[in-house]
Amino acid sequence: MTTSKPRRFTFLLLERFTMLPFSGVIEALRLANRAAGKTLYEWRLVGPQGDVAHCSNGTGMVLDAGLEDLSSFGERATPRGDQVVIVCGGIDVRKEATKPVLNWLRRQERGGAIIGAVCTGAWVLAEAGLLDDRRATIHWENHDGFAEAFPDVDLYRSVFVNDGNRITAAGGTSSIDLILHLISEDHGEALVTQIADQMLHTAIRSDQDDQRLSIPTRIGVRHPRLSEVIARMEANLEEPISPAKLAADAGMSTRQLERLFRRYLNRSPKRYYMETRLARARNLLMQTQMSMIEVALASGFSSPSHFSKCYRARYGSTPYRERGTGGA
Incomplete structure (x- = not known):
């Protein structure tokens, strides 16, 4: 124009x-x-x-x-x-x-x-x-x-x-x-x-470019199978996939998957998955009016009490207390 x-x-x-x-x-x-x-x-x-x-x-x-x-x-x-x-x-x-x-x-x-x-x-x-x-x-x-x-x-x-x-x-x-x-x-x-x-803006992005850095860049590790597993975790927060299935789908044993996470991320696959789900729950708590049970379910927790316990262990506060302390 x-x-x-x-x-x-x-x-x-x-x-x-x-x-x-x-x-x-x-x-x-x-x-x-x-x-x-x-x-x-x-x-x-x-x-x-x-x-x-x-x-x-x-x-x-x-x-x-x-x-x-x-x-x-x-x-x-x-x-x-x-x-x-x-x-x-x-x-x-x-x-x-x-x-x-x-x-x-x-x-x-x-x-x-x-x-x-x-x-x-x-x-x-x-x-x-x-x-x-x-x-x-x-x-x-x-x-x-x-x-x-x-x-x-x-x-x-x-x-x-x-x-x-x-x-x-x-x-x-x-x-x-x-x-x-x-x-x-x-x-x-x-x-x-x-x-x-x-502007020294040397790489002009298009509307096809994703917001976030690639998984290897974010975690500081370039390992194709590790990145593949993490991508599946991030895409399945509401209905978590078991470590055994994640490992099998990535062509390795559960034990190999465990070693991979321990070596590069210093945590188990289960813990990494839990932290990712809790991060999503925290965003939903701060940014929406969803009920606690809705936040729990959207983050892969079937029990509000289990959700609250895991949340407190991660963030040092219950989701009930933390709601309202942040914004969208």
Whole structure:
């Protein structure tokens, strides 16, 4: 989409938003203007509080307007899709999904704006009903809770998703990949190459790239069969697979599997699997309103008492006490 008029971005900065995804997008837009030698993009910062929004790192960001004051860029009419609204989320994002915020987003959507989100901002879009039956992504740490809370959203684990007039980036540097994708659609690959070069962003990812590092990189071990077993564990948390079957499917004995885990990860396969399931349970506790029994079942525990016992052994607190201490 090559246009003679600047495309306009409105960044909705929710309290305790994550700075990196926001700064990645706005810096890419600035560099696009610089590289082109003219204003291709304009932007403003708005927030529910109207004066300052605070990042999760404590930094205050001065806003251009509150949600009630949106005159900003001038009074001239713009084509549908020329306006882009990006919700920047972070810590405790559920608390930021207030009625004024949700209603404002719905109004922007009805006005023809492209609606997007970075990091946990997708949670607010989903609360507003703007991601129903749409493709989207969210940070991997929030994926399980989001999937449970919003079953009507077609959730992906890719770094970003472009679903027409809905755009989402998972967080971190994925926002750079998303905005470079949009700039490429607007003004071509040559401009994007210049921007990426300036940002030292040497590997531009596509919407087919996964958010997380590969299993060998994450665990610091390059062993094909170990990676295969861990991948199966991560894909089967709700209904755990026995070590014997994991070993057999990987073409080894249970004893060999045990030695493999002890050698490279200093724990048994059973313990590693348990820690992975408990990590999922902790995310669900912090990010959803699921009952304890629902969290337990979703993490592969058939008994709430067994779940509570294992959870306390791992985290030093019962799931009942820990609920409410964190956010999405």
